[in-house]
Amino acid sequence: MNVTEKAQELIAGFTESFENDTFVKLSLGNYRGPDASLKNIYVKKVLIKKEPRLSLTYRHKTRDITKNHTAEEFTGMLTQWLNADFRVATLQTLTSDIRFEVHPSGKATLKKEAVRQREMPSDSHDKSKNRLISPKNKPYLFDLKITDQQGNVYHNAQDKFRQINHYIDILSSLIKEVAPSGRVTVADMGSGKGYLTFALYDYLKNVLQLDPHVTGVEFRDDLVALCNQISRNAGFAGLHFEEGTIEQYDAAGTNILIALHACDTATDDAIFKGIQAGSDLIVVAPCCHKQIRREIEKHKVENDVSFLTRHGIFLERQAEMVTDGIRALVLEYFGYKTKVFEFISDAHTPKNVLIVGTKGHQTEKAQAAALQKIRDAKQFFGIEYHHLERLAGI
Ligand SMILES: C[S@@+](CC[C@H](N)C(=O)[O-])C[C@H]1O[C@@H](n2cnc3c(N)ncnc32)[C@H](O)[C@@H]1O
Incomplete structure (x- = not known):
């Protein structure tokens, strides 16, 4: 034939x-x-x-x-x-x-x-598009009041739209490092109004052409109902929002775990869920750092550098660095390779640090080294416990 x-x-x-x-x-x-x-x-x-x-x-x-x-x-x-x-x-x-x-x-x-118009998946050689998320034909961007029905970004939403794209841009290179294929399970802890959750789903599904199963975890029922409605309107079958706490969420099978600006120790809860699930990629942007600030204030250790925590603003900054530094060490203890960097200009928010953990191999030597550094830091700053360290039981 x-x-x-x-x-x-x-x-x-x-x-x-x-x-x-x-x-x-x-x-x-x-x-x-x-x-x-x-x-x-x-x-x-x-x-x-x-x-x-x-x-x-x-x-x-x-x-x-x-x-x-x-x-x-x-x-x-x-x-x-x-x-x-x-x-x-x-x-x-x-x-x-x-x-x-x-x-x-x-x-x-x-x-x-x-065919009239088709977007090139991002892994191609096409470098002409700066934006990974285009505003056209995106019902979710309209429902989130970022664009009008024709896909024009509202004047007062330009910053938010740029921020969404910048976030996807950063995540895209991190995601490439772990090279998911086919089905990919994502949890976005403390998803709020879901701007970034929707954009991430759109990117995974329509640009990377994966089979994403994304869950936004959020304890505010009004936001969960709104986001589920928007997801249905968009026809995003693999994107759901669940009402509940990060602590109670069953993250088993999660490949990529994200938590952006989840308050204080909620970030620790999220990281721990990722570690427990053995996620390939853990990305968190911490929010406030009250737990460690209280610990430093409570014990008031006197040493050569205690002048660094004497003033309120310094204390806040120290608490932030110590909290996040120990978070990175705990990730390293569990075999994650870590990066910490600024991800958006502080014109948008002062909470602009991203902690990234990419799953690697756990070795006894690296574990011992991370543990020693955690112990030294705690002693130096007068910290009885760090929430993530306690959750991890190390
Ligand atoms: C500052 S908003 C950030 C929203 C979103 N991640 C973003 O970056 O646009 C934090 C969200 O996390 C939710 N949240 C905080 N702690 C939580 C917890 N323990 N469990 C579930 N949701 C939580 C809050 O209700 C809020 O909507």
């Missing part, structure tokens, strides 16, 4: 789009091959050590497996699959959709349709 010929045409379309950087994604379905559990294969372009590669997600009945290949390797595999194993393949490029199908009669067809 004509299967080989139509398969060759699809492969030629793929090769051309890959070479001229218009490839968006390819999916294979209606599997008839020897693997009883395989259902689909989804293909996207990724950069690995700055080299373009194809990331293939093999969707089985109960799990996903991801493998990366060069374009040459992939083309060989695609030839075999189209000729023998899959009856449907859809290639999406920036300008067209091409559908290959083998019908029950054994005859193959190839249908090509032009």
Whole structure:
């Protein structure tokens, strides 16, 4: 029959789009091959050590497996699959959709349709867009009063919109480090009105083209009801908001844990949930640091540098640094690689430090070193306990 010929045409379309950087994604379905559990294969372009590669997600009945290949390797595999194993393949490029199908009669067809507008996934070489979240066609941005119905950002929401994009920009590079594929489970602890939760879901789903399951955890029932309504309006099937406390949330299976400006020790509760869940990425922007401030004030240790905590403003800043420094050490104790940096200009908020933990390997030596530093810091500043250290039981 004509299967080989139509398969060759699809492969030629793929090769051309890959070479001229218009490839968006390819999916294979209606599997008839020897693997009883395989259902689909989804293909996207990724950069690995700055080299373009194809990331293939093999969707089985109960799990996903991801493998990366060069374009040459992939083309060989695609030839075999189209000729023998899959009856449907859809290639999406920036300008067209091409559908290959083998019908029950054994005859193959190839249908090509032009598309008007399509965004390039961020892992491509396209650097022309500065904003990862575009304001157009985003019902959630309208519902959150960031844009009007035509997708124009309101004058008084420009700062918020920039902040959302800046946050996604930072998260995008952190997410790339942990390279999730297929299904990814995210918890946003203390999600508030959900500006960032919606944007993160949008980014994971529509830019990275993952299968995100995002939960916003929030104890204010009015915000939870509002956010769930907005999520439904947006058709975000994998985004839900749960009413409850961070402490009580069951984070098992969470790959990425986020907590932005969760008050005082709620940040510790969130970090601990991430550690317990073995999350690949933990990102927190702490808010107030009252617990450690009270500890320092209570014990009033006298040493050569106690002048640094004598004045209220210095005490506040010391409490902030000591609290977050110990948080980073606790993460390191559990094998996380940590980074602490400023993430937005303090024109927006003075609470602008981000603590990032990326899961690595736990070693006894690193554990002992982190533990010793925590003990020394506590002794130096007269701290009986740090909330996260207590939760972690170290
Ligand atoms: C300052 S807002 C930040 C909202 C959002 N993360 C952001 O950055 O835009 C903090 C939110 O966390 C919620 N929150 C604080 N502690 C919490 C806890 N222990 N459990 C659940 N929600 C909490 C508050 O109700 C509030 O909505």
